[in-house]
Amino acid sequence: MDQHRRQWLSGLGGSGAALLAASLGAPARNAPRLGSSQPRQSARTDATDAASPAPLALQDFQPRRMLHLPETRLERARFPVIDLHTHLTFAASSRNGVALGEKVRDLAEPAELLAVMNRKNLRTLVNLTGGVGTGLTETISKYQTAHPGRFLVFTEPWWERSNQPGYSRFQADELERAHRAGARGLKVLKTLGLYLREAVTTGPLVKVDDPRFDAMWEACGSLRMPVAIHTSDPEAFFLPIDRFNERYEELSRHPDWSFHGRDFPSNAELLKARNRVFARHPRTQFVALHVGNDAENLGYVAECMDRFPNMHVELAARIGELGRQPRAARKFFDQYQDRIMFGTDAVPGGVETPQQIFGDALYEIYYRFLETEDEYFDYAPAPTPPQGRWCIYGLGLPESILRKVYYDNARRLLGLEVEA
Numbered sequence: 001m002d003q004h005r006r007q008w009l010s011g012l013g014g015s016g017a018a019l020l021a022a023s024l025g026a027p028a029r030n031a032p033r034l035g036s037s038q039p040r041q042s043a044r045t046d047a048t049d050a051a052s053p054a055p056l057a058l059q060d061f062q063p064r065r066m067l068h069l070p071e072t073r074l075e076r077a078r079f080p081v082i083d084l085h086t087h088l089t090f091a092a093s094s095r096n097g098v099a100l101g102e103k104v105r106d107l108a109e110p111a112e113l114l115a116v117m118n119r120k121n122l123r124t125l126v127n128l129t130g131g132v133g134t135g136l137t138e139t140i141s142k143y144q145t146a147h148p149g150r151f152l153v154f155t156e157p158w159w160e161r162s163n164q165p166g167y168s169r170f171q172a173d174e175l176e177r178a179h180r181a182g183a184r185g186l187k188v189l190k191t192l193g194l195y196l197r198e199a200v201t202t203g204p205l206v207k208v209d210d211p212r213f214d215a216m217w218e219a220c221g222s223l224r225m226p227v228a229i230h231t232s233d234p235e236a237f238f239l240p241i242d243r244f245n246e247r248y249e250e251l252s253r254h255p256d257w258s259f260h261g262r263d264f265p266s267n268a269e270l271l272k273a274r275n276r277v278f279a280r281h282p283r284t285q286f287v288a289l290h291v292g293n294d295a296e297n298l299g300y301v302a303e304c305m306d307r308f309p310n311m312h313v314e315l316a317a318r319i320g321e322l323g324r325q326p327r328a329a330r331k332f333f334d335q336y337q338d339r340i341m342f343g344t345d346a347v348p349g350g351v352e353t354p355q356q357i358f359g360d361a362l363y364e365i366y367y368r369f370l371e372t373e374d375e376y377f378d379y380a381p382a383p384t385p386p387q388g389r390w391c392i393y394g395l396g397l398p399e400s401i402l403r404k405v406y407y408d409n410a411r412r413l414l415g416l417e418v419e420a
Helices: 002-023 046-050 110-120 133-145 167-181 211-223 248-253 267-280 289-293 298-307 326-335 360-371 399-414
Strands: 081-086 089-095 098-106 122-127 151-153 186-188 227-229 286-288 311-314
Touching: 081 399, 089 133, 098 133, 110 122, 110 360, 122 399, 133 151, 133 167, 167 211, 211 267, 267 286, 267 298, 286 289, 289 298, 289 311, 298 311, 298 326, 326 399, 360 399
Parallel strands: 081 122, 122 151, 186 227, 227 286, 286 311
Antiparallel strands: 089 098
């Protein structure tokens, strides 16, 4: 059979060989012209050169969408907004992910923030990372006291004392002091579960449901201080950084965000420990940040909401997840409309995380997502989607739900007076 195939090819002559080579994907650069013994010039033309692009690094790939769709720009929210999740201050010192000391650093002056707030119909920003001790007092004075109703400040656990004798009682007493100073709630970063260790920055990791914190959770319930808790991270952060990971680009830029391997617990283990805290402290109101810290799995978040009536959620830095599953997200909003709050995770002056940079562009994207039915638009003001290469779809929420998500639910949780 091989001999017959060679005879057939020989009978085709040069042009036939060139055609067959082309059909197999091989170049036919030197195939001679029919009836000529001379090899012809290269068949590569200017057009061919233009159709053979140079290799392109994935990080430089910024495709322009060809869809022709309506684009709605919303410069102001339809109703006043409480942003329950911002970071206007941070601890000035930290080591291995654990805040140290009382000193805080301000990221923006109130006047700068108020200018954006007034343009965007932002009634109140909640600064979750207000700090502890003297730093907390200074933060409350600068933002909350100086601008009543426009800024609210949460305190944080005093992590560097967590390995000292009597810490449990100390932390509960410290919450009472913070409450008297004006703190409106407690913020628990993912420090608990992923960074805090038995010797604060070294040793085994401290579990989310460690009993030394029970008095702290109970104090929050007694003082009616809601707990904004960040447990775990996106599911992809617990997987290998490889070609199967949909957050590959993000994790390649920030490899320190990966919790795969080493001594880190799994995403599921972290959330189970958090749920045990919710169950042990039913009088305490918990806001499970970032859509219950599992926006990729709304079915699971819904199960948790059904199990724990003291659990609430907010949207911060997760509209990229919600917006790519708009039908499931819309059902979630319908079902839990009284326990979902507006949040962005906004950080003034940030550059590495476009989905969190405080400013007009960020809020306009959130308003577009919640209020319109626009299709296939960016979830962050960035040339390349920062969390994953996809776009989102608007939910088009009715006014009755928008009022709750934007303002009413947070007002009720924070114990604010109803504005006339």
